[in-house]
Amino acid sequence: MEKGKGVMGAGRRWAVDFTDNSTSSSSKDVPDPPGFSRASIDQEDSSLTRQKKDAESNWKSQKAWEVAQAPFKNLLMMGFMMWMAGSTVHLFSIGITFSALWQPISALQGVGKVFEPYKDSKVELLGPKLLFIALNLGGLALGVWKLNTLGLLPTHASDWVSSLPPAQEVEYSGGGVSFA
Template identity: 80%
Template sequence: MEKGKGLARKWAVEFAENTSSSSYSGVPDPIGFNRSIQDLDDANGGRQKKDAEAAWKSQKAWEVAQAPLKNLFMMGFMMWMAGSTVHLFSIGITFSALWQPISALQGVGKVFEPYKDSRVDILAPKLLFIALNLVGLALGVWKLNTLGLLPTHASDWVSSLPPAQEVEFSGGVLPTY
C-alpha cells in the first residue's frame, strides 16, 4: 500500500475551501481582530510609501534645480582667473560659460523627466533651473562685453555706417602770378 493513500490524516487542512470568510475552517477570529482594519492598514502603508516616494522625488527635483548655482560660482571664478585680455584661455572659458546654460535650457524636459509624478509639482523647480541658467548666460554675455567682443559702441559699426554728409566746404583762391 502506498504511503498516505487510503489512510485518513488526522491533521489535514483543506486549502481549497473559501478563505474570504471571517474564519478559517470554522475557527473564529480572535477577540478584537477585525479584517477590515487590517486591510485599511495595508492601504495606509501603501499610501505612506507613495507619499514618501513623492517627497523624495520633490526633494531630488529641487536639488537638480539648484545645481546650476554651484556651476555659476565655479564659472565666475574661472572667468575672473582668465582675466580681461583676449587670448585663447579666456575665450574658451567664456564660450564654455555660454554653451553650458544654452545646452541646459534645451534639455530642461529631459532633466526633470525622472521626477514627473501626479503628486509632485515640478513647475517651481523648473522655473528655478531656468532662472539660474539664464543668470549663467548673462554672466557669459557680461564676460564677452568685458573682453570687448560684443559690438556695443558706434565705432564697432563704422564699416556699415554711411559716410557723413559734408556740412561745410571751405576753399581758397589760388594766387595767380
C-alpha cells in the same frame, strides 16, 4: 490510531480535505480563522502603500529642488574661472566664455528631460523648473557680460562704422590764393 487511516479520518474535527482541486474554489471561499479579519490587512496595506507613496513624493520633491539649485554651484565656479581668465582676448578666455554660454543654453533646452524622473501627481515641479531656468539665465548673463568685458560685443558706434553711410562734407577749402 489504526493503520492506513491517516490524518484525515472520518472523525477529525480540524481536518481539511486538500484533495478538492476544482478551479472554481478560491481563497475567499475558505472562512477566516477566529480573530482574523481581511479588512484589517487591507487597511494596513493601504496605509503602508499610502505612506510609501507620500515618502516617495516627498523624496521626489526634495530631489527636484536639489536639481533646480545645481546651476548655482556651476555659476559660482564659472564666475571664478572667468575672473581668473582675465580680460584679454586669448584662447583660454574665449574657451571659458564659450563654455559659460554653451552650458546654460544646453541646460535650458533640456529642462523637460532634467525633471522627467521627478514627475508625479503629488509633486509640484513649477517652482523647481522656474528656479532652474532663472539660474541658467543668470549663467547666460554672466557669459554675455564676459563677452562684453573682452570687447567682443558690438556696443559702441565705432563697431558699426562699416554699415554707416559716408559722412557728408560740410566745409570746402580752396587753394592758397587770397584776394585782398
